[in-house]
Amino acid sequence: MPELPDVEGFRTVLAEHAAGRQVERVEVADAGVLRDVSAQHLQRSLRGRRFADPERHGKWLIARTDGPALLMHFGMTGQLHWAEAGTGRHRHDRVVFTLPDGELRFRDQRKLQGMTLAQRPADIDRVLGDIGPDALRVGQRDFAAALGTGRQAVKAALLDQSVIAGLGNLLTDEILWHACVNPRRPVRQLEPADRDRLYGQLRQVLREAIPARQVPAQAGWLTAAREADDAGCPRCGTPLEKDRVGGRSTVWCPCCQSVEPGPCCQPG
């Protein structure tokens, strides 16, 4: 479910199958995913248009064409699938773009977000709104500065798309755990060394998650342990703590991620 690595995977689907190709047909099976555009307008605007190389900013997928740009946000349940034409549709395929070699299917169970059109580049900025630098492209100094110096919990800051764009609940917990930083720690208390460690682990976690096209529940990662009832920390075995932080379900190791640097903390 879509955070930066998932959306990066959808961007790859577009780049491999749609870039340079012409839209033959647009089917809207459920207009509930259309935002500020009618099914008819979407169809008329995109039919016959050619996709350019797709871009991503945070969790937004930006599909420019030789006409308007198609902007997609996947919410909690959206996906982008490539399939041969005529193969069985999924009940949650809401919009289908027919291309010469197959179909691009926007699948979304819950319809919490969706797609819209941007006629001009300035409209893209307006739709994306007050969004921060992309988590994959932000530099170390900008990252450290973006976290700020307020009383806000570091987890809330990392999740805030206007601070850094692309991090979701799973990624944020994974990065904090790898960097041995307590999710409730106010950003004002983060030393430069803490910010450096967070940045380094942000890079490392993304580097491993992007090829997997999701936050992988792989051995030695927090994500693999977070679902179990009585899970222990993959690093030190201490029973994991679970509570709400920044309004989201949060899992952390009370030993590695104690407010003072943990006795068993081995970042990485």
Next chain:
DNA sequence: TCAGTTGTTTATAT
């Protein structure tokens, strides 16, 4: 039956 959900926005409260 009802709480919970990997996202975002808006309203309300502190």
Next chain:
DNA sequence: AATATAAACAACTG
């Protein structure tokens, strides 16, 4: 002003 919490969106799972 800044920060925190809850609800709403929608549809499913356990």
